[in-house]
Amino acid sequence: MALTLYYHPLSSYCWKALIALYEAEIPFAKRLVDLQDPEDHAAFREITPLGKFPLLHDADRDRYIPESSIVIEHLALTVPGAARLMPTAAAQALDVRAKDRFFDLYVMEPMAKIVEDRLRPETERDPRGVAAARARLDTAYGIVEHSLRETGWAVGDDFTLADCAAAPALFYANEVQPLSPALPRTRAYLERLRARPSFARVLREAEPYMTLFPRS
Ligand SMILES: N[C@@H](CCC(=O)N[C@@H](CS)C(=O)NCC(=O)O)C(=O)O
Numbered sequence: 001m002a003l004t005l006y007y008h009p010l011s012s013y014c015w016k017a018l019i020a021l022y023e024a025e026i027p028f029a030k031r032l033v034d035l036q037d038p039e040d041h042a043a044f045r046e047i048t049p050l051g052k053f054p055l056l057h058d059a060d061r062d063r064y065i066p067e068s069s070i071v072i073e074h075l076a077l078t079v080p081g082a083a084r085l086m087p088t089a090a091a092q093a094l095d096v097r098a099k100d101r102f103f104d105l106y107v108m109e110p111m112a113k114i115v116e117d118r119l120r121p122e123t124e125r126d127p128r129g130v131a132a133a134r135a136r137l138d139t140a141y142g143i144v145e146h147s148l149r150e151t152g153w154a155v156g157d158d159f160t161l162a163d164c165a166a167a168p169a170l171f172y173a174n175e176v177q178p179l180s181p182a183l184p185r186t187r188a189y190l191e192r193l194r195a196r197p198s199f200a201r202v203l204r205e206a207e208p209y210m211t212l213f214p215r216s
Pocket residue numbers: 011012013014051052053054066067068069
């Protein structure tokens with residue numbers, strides 16, 4: 001299998017795909033996309049006009065696969081070691097997809113809104129949008145806290161696509177809006193995620209770039 005992942009080491013959605021690749025120990029090539037380099041950016045947009053990563057190239061199937069969730073579902077379908085990331089039972093698969101959507105839409109997106117705002121010039125900031133994002137994050141945290149058990153993963157006892165989504169979402173969300181002591185299960189879950197070798201590796205590899213993350 002000849003896989004190439006177009007990515008950036010700080011991108012939360014790329015982390016999601018990387019976690020799945022490391023979970024299943026899938027050999028692949030990395031292609032870092034430098035959005036600050038106009039030539040590299042333009043070349044990437046030639047492949048994918050929306051310019052979003054992660055983007056997986058599967059040379060054996062002559063296909064480019066955008067969207068982190070679809071990248072992971074593609075791996076689960078095509079690489080035996082990745083199959084366990086998506087349950088085969090339809091009802092459980094639905095639960096996993098529901099949690100994946102939840103973490104992307106209600107944790108990752110408001111977190112990204114707060115981060116993006118920090119990167120804007122002072123005069124272009126959007127305090128109302130950021131306040132709404134913070135309120136949405138608080139609501140999402142409450143939902144996560146009630147849905148988690150004291151052990152195990154986002155859906156049952158197996159590590160799935162839902163956990164691949166939860167790890168970057170909660171990690172970065174915790175950076176911009178720390179998880180309070182009133183959320184013990186969520187805090188413990190984030191610790192379990194950080195200790196998971198696939199995510200620990202992603203964090204280690206991102207460490208040299210973390211100075212670029214806007215802390216405030
Ligand atoms: N829904 C997409 C979101 C991908 C996304 O927004 N990626 C960000 C990085 S975390 C990106 O490509 N940003 C660059 C840009 O929008 O120009 C997915 O799940 O892959």
